[in-house]
Amino acid sequence: MEVRDLHDWPATAREAEEIQDRLRPLLDLRDRGPLRPRTIAGLDVAYERDGARGPSGRGGRLAAAAVVLDAETLEVVEEATAAGTAAFPYVPGLLAFRELPALVEALRRLETTPDLLVCDGYGLAHPRRFGLACHLGVLTGLPSMGVAKTPFVGAYDPPGERRGDAAPVRHDGEVVGRVLRTQDGVKPVFVSVGHRIGLDTACRHALALAPRYRLPETTRRADRLSRDALAALTSSA
DNA sequence: GCGACAG
């Protein structure tokens, strides 16, 4: 698929924040995706374990994966990976600058143009309202959303214990996401919109993508593929 | 000022 070229890369956290502030106005927060997406892509990145720079520094090797699923059957339609290097140190709120180059490359290697992107992390529920899911949405022009495994910004009350139970996540007086229980009695996930999608729609997709496990099949597949791709790197060159 | 902090 086609993906817009990356902007000039930030050298400092200040510059990275400026880029987020500059791109944020391009977000379309209306529910503009197809009523019934046919394909949904899951994205994830696996990092190489190493003591020197550590998985949190810059420069360590990594592998990104994009897995396209049939939204109806959840069967894999297409897969793509891309090897790369951590493009930025890990800084809460600037995760996108670490993973974007490799993720964009993986997406470009896809023949399919998915109807929705599901990212491992946050979208609007972000210090500056521009998490990874928003960034990828703007770069691709596709509807996008984030599903995170742990809390980041905002406050919330614990949702009920049953699958489908949810509660709003509020930050600076706004509802920026939703804590959603995807299976009875499991830790909830954190859903937030990225681009061209509404929170209700995003949660509906998150639930439909998780018929059996806590995490959506999209991120489970992408997680496995990225790890496999990384292992392939480590064992060869 | 001090902690917390997606992956």
Added chain:
DNA sequence: ATCTTGTCGC
């Protein structure tokens, strides 16, 4: 993210 042993549960 990644490092790690055992342990509880289906």
